[in-house]
Amino acid sequence: MRSSFAKSIYVGAAVLGLAGLSAVTTTTASAKSSAVKVTSSKALTTDATTRNVTFTGTNALYSKPGTVKGAKVVATTTTVKRLAASKNGQDNVRAYRVATTNRGSVYYKVVTFDGAYRGWIYGGKATDKFAGGINSFATTxxxxxxxxxxxxxxxxxxxxxxxxxxxxxxxxxxxxxxxxxxxxxxxxxxxxxxxxxxxxxxxxxxxxxxxxxxxxxxxxxxxxxxxxxxxxxSADVPASEGVTINYTDKATGKVVSSHVVPFKADNPALANPTMNIYTDGNAANTELHNNMPAGYSVASGNAWGDSALASKATKGSSLVFYVTANPKKSVTISNSLDISSNGETKTLVFTGKALDQWNKAKDAFAKDSTVTDLQGKVIDSSVLKTALKNAGFDTITADDGTVYTLNTSVLPSNVAFGQNINLTYSK
CATH class of the missing domain: 2.30.30.170 (SH3 type barrels.)
Incomplete structure (x- = not known):
């Protein structure tokens, strides 16, 4: 009896031992098969507007697909909820890559428009629609x-x-x-x-x-x-919707400027309506005169290149209107100067070397293109000051060695061509 019982115990122990070993082996195999791996990863190629998404707030953003070993949190659910509620366009999100794991989970790689957040987020179980942590979103x-x-x-x-x-x-x-x-x-x-x-x-x-x-x-x-x-x-209209007036210098034949007069048909019911610009006093003729190029006047005689065309102008057409340049004028500076001395003003006429300096300055000033232009134009005071200085008017040395400095603070604020100005100097 004892012998038989001992064998029974031994055999039983062996069986238990094998069973234990079998259990350990089975557990190890299960652990290996449960490891999460990315089995597919590819760029999204659908139209860009269909890849704009927003966070749902249910899942965090990770550096890798969330269940893959080594994945770290890039943005918590609190952060993605804040981004989803934002009113700033910089917080819009674009999905640009999709990955699938061996467990069938789908993850999308996304980035905020300002690039502040980039990473992977859970996207459900299918790759044909966004789910899980993101949804489609219209940015406008x-x-x-x-x-x-x-x-x-x-x-x-x-x-x-x-x-x-x-x-x-x-x-x-x-x-x-x-x-x-x-x-x-x-x-x-x-x-x-x-x-x-x-x-x-x-x-x-x-x-x-x-x-x-x-x-x-x-x-x-x-x-x-x-x-x-x-x-x-804008009161202007494109050439296709009006009649282009080409203001042409009668002396040179060159177009100085152009202006489009809005087309308003004299009889809109006609199949091919026309507009009369030729007649003085009508709205179109008045507009073309109001938009004459600066420094030019209507040419003498018939200013129209073709008055017949002007009386029956069609939409989108161009017409020639002749103009002539006004006589050129420049600012005139007298050589009798107001000299400020001890609060009193007196007149001094330069002579000798001072006069030579003065005349050279006048010549230089007259040749300065910034202050010589067509009649009626106004010179900005800053342009005038610069021109006077460049010409040598900033200081004048009298024969006795006295240096007079131009007082620019009392220059006129705006000077029209053809106007005389006095320069004030201080010792």
């Missing part, structure tokens, strides 16, 4: 064109400044911060500040600003998006 919403604007009028940019990037001084390929890494059509729009723009649609961005899409009917350079507040109404 369609809006009505503001009542202050309309789609039939023409506008220009109210200001252009290359140092400003606030949506008002140039146009954008998309409203600012509404598409990832999509910015201005050009940095400096100053060369196109007179371009005529027409509004066609509007949109509201995440920050509540209203943007409008404009078409540049002048040359297309500024076609794009701009804040509605950036536009100012």
């Amino acid at each position: 919403t369609e809006a009505k064109v503001p009542s202050t604007l309309n789609t039939t009028s023409y506008y220009t940019l109210a200001k252009t400044d290359a140092s400003v990037n606030d949506g008002t001084t140039t146009t954008y390929k998309a409203p600012a911060w509404s598409q990832y890494k999509v910015g201005r059509t050009m940095k400096d729009a100053s060369a196109y500040k007179t371009n005529l723009l027409q509004v066609s649609k509007a949109a509201t961005t995440r920050d509540g600003a209203t943007w409008v899409y404009v078409t540049d009917v002048t040359n297309g350079k500024l076609t794009g998006w701009v804040k509605a507040s950036a536009l100012k109404a």
